[in-house]
Amino acid sequence: MLLSHLRNISFLAVLSVALTACGPSSQDARTSGSGGGSGAKTLVTLDGSSTVFPISEAVAEEFQKANQGTNVTVGISGTGGGFQKFCRGEIDIADASRPVSASEVAACEKAGIQFIELPIAYDGIAIATNPKNAWADKITVAELKTLWAPDAQGKVKTWNQVRKDWPNREIHLFGAGVDSGTYDYFTEAINGKAKASRGDFTSSEDDNVLVQGISNDELALGFLPFAYFEENAAKLKLVPVDDGKADNGEGAILPSPDTIRTGTYQPLSRPVFIYVSTTAAQRQEVQRFIEFYMKNADALVREVNYVGLGPAAYTMVADRFAKRTTGSVFSGVNTVGVTIDQLLAKEAGK
Amino acid sequence: MRKHADLLFQLLSLATLLLALAALGALVYDIVSDGAGRLSWAFLNSYPSRNAENAGVYHALMGSIWVLALTAALALPVGVAAAIYLEEYGTRSRVAKFIELNIANLAAVPSIIYGLLGLGLFVRLMGMGQSVMAGAATLALLALPVVILSTREALRTVPNSIREGSYALGATKWQTIWNQVLPMATPGVLTGLILALSRAIGETAPLITIGALTYIPFAPDSVWSRFTVLPIQIFNWVSRPQADFHTNAAAAILVLLALLLTMNAIAIIVRDRYQRGVRA
């Protein structure tokens, strides 16, 4: 009986070793499957945030039209998943809706991967209510904080608790999912600390659900990415935000591509990034892809409802790539209220 | 009195069945009304795009077919072999019972955990990369418990007299299984395969985890190729803000259902033929 088991186990062991040896080398796996046809096509691989995905997809599509010999693929494993693959050398470019974190920088260092950080667009956060809502004509950052602070849980339940002359009716809150960069950024900008907020609001990782929820509920108020507002402008009412600071625009400002880019709509806009590894940047197809990205980002970003950085900033970012400047300017830096131009200029000047 | 109860019971069970079918009908109607208008040859032949009108499902459809075929090729022989061992060779020993428990448990593991396992084992450790093969291997692991469990049940329904008759004629154990038992059990085996593959065809999370892509402008050309599948494309289109993409998603769902129907139809024809042959 025991002998029979032993024989089985040794058989198993031999087979497992044999199986481990088979399969393509990681090099093959990277370049194979690059599409049919004669002559292998080169491949550029991206992965990461689902927020940045539409931008990378647009660029990939246009790039491939202009460069038939290269294929570009994009995944959506999430910013964290993207960085993990990136720091293992499994992908060329990581899409990120937040700056790289300290632990991820350490992981890349350990693996010997150096990255070039390239901001590529702004993502604005819009405050929206139901079109039938006649009283919320603007809101201040302080009021948003009253509404969304951790202490507000279970306590701030009616509109008039936020502002005295608003009606004494229930307020129904909607917001981006708590595992998204949108949520992190909103809480940092409004409550001063990332991920600090009340827990009793309807949250969803799928922003379309937020649109549906707010547009069906007269008493709703929510925060969601500006891109999703733009596509559903008829179903939602935008609320201008007053950050109480006169120097970047007096009074309550409505989010729009202009106000987001020039930094007037604050504090609810944030930069999104791509990270390229220096190893990948040695390949011609990757270089051409990034250069194409920088040249065409402004137009393509607008097409997918995000906000471009403006020609000056893109030139600075392209320059950053050309010089192969490694390391992160944004990691750990509180980017609330600062424009890309200011940050990049600071980096260039340092 | 009993006749009344019998009639009532018959009606009740029929009503239940029809209710389930009606719910399915509601689902299909909902999707068809959204997506049927978008279906066209161009839609089936195009690659993804940021413009909803230009986007199509060719890459995802091919990816799904490749992954599905490979998953079936992996799961069926391994699953049937495992079931045969447990049912025909395994004694009522503790080892066999342990394996049995194992398999039942694996049926409950959420698919995303298989994704995490697949990432660590197939993609990285065994070096398969983010390929069709890694995806199919992961899904095969997912499908295995269902295949094994239903094959075992199918083998159990074969009367022992068949086996004994075969031994009496001098056949070996394997000859008995291969020539007598397995053909009789085939209908049940196919039911299990259909159910398992039906689940595999709709899986999203584990494939995203092992690295199936979302934007990929080509169809797989080998089992080591990168890929995407229809559910992932659907998931992606549904979460976009533009309403046109939602229509695309509905159309893509119809394509997926058509693929499922085709696969089921093939399996059912085979199952039917075996069932008729055996019952005669």
Next chain:
Amino acid sequence: MSTRALEWIIERLLFLCAALSVLTTAGIIIVLAIETVAFLREVPLLDFLTGTEWTPLFANQQFGVLPLVVGTMLVSAIAMAVALPMGLLSAIYLSEYSPSGFRRVVKPVLELLAGVPTVVYGYFALTFVTPLLQQVFPTLSGFNALSPGLVMGLMILPLVSSLSEDAMRAVPQGLREGSYALGATRMQTALKVVVPAAFSGITAAFILAVSRAVGETMIVAIAAGQQPRLTGNPFVPIETMTAYIVQVSLGDTPQGTIEYRTIFAVGMLLFLMTFTLNLISTWLRERFREEYA
């Protein structure tokens, strides 16, 4: 090659395939355990298992997993309440009452229910079923446990009905005829003779169904909500263990952090829960099994 040698090799190969399941379980346990152990170094096990607040993604982190467990059980219970009786009744109809032509058409159509991608079911629950139910129950929230529970039951129904029906069809016709000969109606035969005879297959189907419900991911991720809360009320948003795992693993959390490790801790708990469930079911099956020559 002699037949004996061939038989020996075949038996070894078959064993290998069976043992693969053990290897898979081992693989899963290893993948889960490594991170769970790291997690438990920072969060005491008792806090994890008995705490009533689950907020690892918020600034004020609490790691009590009970809200997720209760959420999972609530949705699964609703799904089972739909799938088990409806599945069994459908199976009885198809096996004992229906003409064979009807069965030939209906069975594959039912199996189609099992093939609809779970993502589709999720959106069906969110955008069709919930609004429909809200007309009956105005207090029903946009995210709730009732809608995905019902839809999940629908998805699992073919699993129960197909496998149960296969088991019932395999019961020898002689048993039925004996029952009819004694004057029993079809209902009595079905309930008192066929179902007990097919008990092994039917329980196998039930166990598979419950396992499937507990492990289902996308339907709940889309339609049940993302608010972990300790409640038995099916009308409010909740979060299940599986939905939480999906939310974090596909989201923006960096890997190697304690938030990310929660995925593995929750996954491990889920695995152990279903293991216990199956242990009990196997014991039950062994006790009530009947065999026919």
